[in-house]
Amino acid sequence: MNEIFAGLQEAFRLIFTLDSDLIEITLRSLQVSVTALLIASALALPLGTWLAIRRFRYRRFAIVVLNALMGLPPVVVGLMVYLLFSRSGPFGVMGLLFTPTAMIVAQVIIITPLIASITHQAMRELWSEYHDLLISLNTTSLQRITALIRDGRRTLMTASLAGFGRGIGEVGAIMIVGGNIDHVTRVLTTAIALETGKGDFALALGLGFVLIALTLLINFAIHSLSRTERDGTW
Amino acid sequence: MIRTFFIFLLVMLLISKASADPQTLRLATTTSFNNSGLSDVLLPAIKSDIGIDVQLLVVGTGQALRLGQAGDVDAILVHSREAEDVFIADGFGTHRREIMYNDFVLVGPSSDPANIKGAQRASEALVSIALSQSAFISRGDDSGTHKKELALWAVAGLRPNNFGNWYKAVGASMGSSLNSASGLDAYIMADRASWLKFKNKGSLALLFSGDAVLFNQYSYIPVNPEKHSHINADAADLLEKWLLSKRAKTFIDSYKIDDEALFIFNGSL
Numbered sequence: 001m002n003e004i005f006a007g008l009q010e011a012f013r014l015i016f017t018l019d020s021d022l023i024e025i026t027l028r029s030l031q032v033s034v035t036a037l038l039i040a041s042a043l044a045l046p047l048g049t050w051l052a053i054r055r056f057r058y059r060r061f062a063i064v065v066l067n068a069l070m071g072l073p074p075v076v077v078g079l080m081v082y083l084l085f086s087r088s089g090p091f092g093v094m095g096l097l098f099t100p101t102a103m104i105v106a107q108v109i110i111i112t113p114l115i116a117s118i119t120h121q122a123m124r125e126l127w128s129e130y131h132d133l134l135i136s137l138n139t140t141s142l143q144r145i146t147a148l149i150r151d152g153r154r155t156l157m158t159a160s161l162a163g164f165g166r167g168i169g170e171v172g173a174i175m176i177v178g179g180n181i182d183h184v185t186r187v188l189t190t191a192i193a194l195e196t197g198k199g200d201f202a203l204a205l206g207l208g209f210v211l212i213a214l215t216l217l218i219n220f221a222i223h224s225l226s227r228t229e230r231d232g233t234w
Numbered sequence: 235m236i237r238t239f240f241i242f243l244l245v246m247l248l249i250s251k252a253s254a255d256p257q258t259l260r261l262a263t264t265t266s267f268n269n270s271g272l273s274d275v276l277l278p279a280i281k282s283d284i285g286i287d288v289q290l291l292v293v294g295t296g297q298a299l300r301l302g303q304a305g306d307v308d309a310i311l312v313h314s315r316e317a318e319d320v321f322i323a324d325g326f327g328t329h330r331r332e333i334m335y336n337d338f339v340l341v342g343p344s345s346d347p348a349n350i351k352g353a354q355r356a357s358e359a360l361v362s363i364a365l366s367q368s369a370f371i372s373r374g375d376d377s378g379t380h381k382k383e384l385a386l387w388a389v390a391g392l393r394p395n396n397f398g399n400w401y402k403a404v405g406a407s408m409g410s411s412l413n414s415a416s417g418l419d420a421y422i423m424a425d426r427a428s429w430l431k432f433k434n435k436g437s438l439a440l441l442f443s444g445d446a447v448l449f450n451q452y453s454y455i456p457v458n459p460e461k462h463s464h465i466n467a468d469a470a471d472l473l474e475k476w477l478l479s480k481r482a483k484t485f486i487d488s489y490k491i492d493d494e495a496l497f498i499f500n501g502s503l
Contacts, residue, residue, distance in 0.1 A: 087464065
């Protein structure tokens with residue numbers, strides 16, 4: 001129990017002294033996960049919606065695969081990305097290994113199926129409501145996808161936030177492709193792993209509380225900016 | 235509102251973009267070098283003396299050698315003689331320079347159920363642990379420490395494959411393994427530096443040290459630029475000269491925790 005209090009104390013100390021290392025790794029965590037989220041959302045939202053409105057032969061199969069990929073083990077993704085970006089791998093010449101870019105790539109792979117899957121679930125229901133209208137208006141596929149994404153934006157926000165949560169809390173993949181290099185690729189989760197390894201549980205837990213607070217803060221910020229759960233809107 | 239949100243995100247991305255790095259060198263090294271805190275002393279000195287930003291990849295010796303083979307790092311600093319020799323013989327590294335050493339110690343519950351405190355030799359201590367079947371944590375991750383431990387079992391004439399449940403290979407870094415040992419009140423072999431710096435000792439205590447076989451040599455190996463053209467060989471060369479300098483010797487020899495020197499410089503000046 002004492003260690004948990006020591007952790008809380010450490011978290012407050014880090015925040016109130018504006019610890020420069022803490023600010024640096026927090027910003028890097030945000031940079032990596034937010035970029036990954038934007039890219040993944042740009043891919044996954046249209047993909048999930050498209051899967052909901054389009055009928056094709058292997059649709060069921062594609063959906064099952066997509067759902068299964070939600071459980072993609074981050075460590076395996078990390079290892080694959082490492083092998084691809086390693087100097088002796090196919091994309092080695094780009095020199096991207098152990099950079100934030102490689103970490104972003106890994107996170108995009110991890111969270112895209114999750115966002116796409118939730119999007120698909122939500123859009124399927126919306127599509128059954130909009131189906132007759134959009135068909136009778138003789139809309140193109142693109143118009144249908146845009147209309148659904150626009151009107152389903154609240155659910156899609158949940159999908160994206162779920163992806164963001166998975167990304168920012170993830171450690172297995174970014175540890176492998178980022179290498180946890182101080183001042184270059186160290187983020188909150190890898191720093192927590194490092195401090196735990198040093199047996200410094202108070203500092204590790206302190207960083208953990210900072211991470212939790214950060215996730216809460218971002219969720220609040222997004223909800224208040226997009227005015228959900230207010231009078232008149234839902 | 236959605237637009238404000240995206241502008242907010244963009245601004246955040248822009249301010250958090252890392253600035254372009256000056257001359258950098260990637261060095262794969264073992265957890266003991268980093269966990270001991272020695273790297274925190276050496277890296278700033280290297281930066282101010284020769285202007286090289288050393289980026290540390292803290293991994294086990296096995297993985298460090300793999301990173302060197304693939305050309306993902308410019309140099310390695312590890313401690314496993316046989317594996318290093320193979321690495322050089324295969325042409326992945328140009329040469330091997332001994333820099334410093336520390337030693338391994340046997341750590342265990344302070345009650346010492348296997349009674350290794352009075353042992354004369356490391357192998358004798360290990361035999362007592364095996365005979366008493368006291369819990370023992372092995373790194374099990376192909377690191378330098380793990381290889382050393384296996385070699386010591388071999389000297390003692392025992393084979394970990396035949397051991398029962400008391401022998402637990404956790405497959406983790408030095409720190410995580412020490413955490414496991416602390417949680418299970420188990421014996422473990424650790425390098426002295428990691429042990430002294432470790433903050434979650436619990437009821438563990440240093441029980442055995444000082445046998446010559448526990449000597450732990452660290453060496454520096456630049457990755458062969460002929461295998462990988464992008465290797466920053468100039469920086470690796472500069473760093474090697476620095477690591478073998480009087481200044482490095484002073485830093486390494488004077489690095490102490492609780493008045494105990496953690497590493498002893500033995501490079502040829």
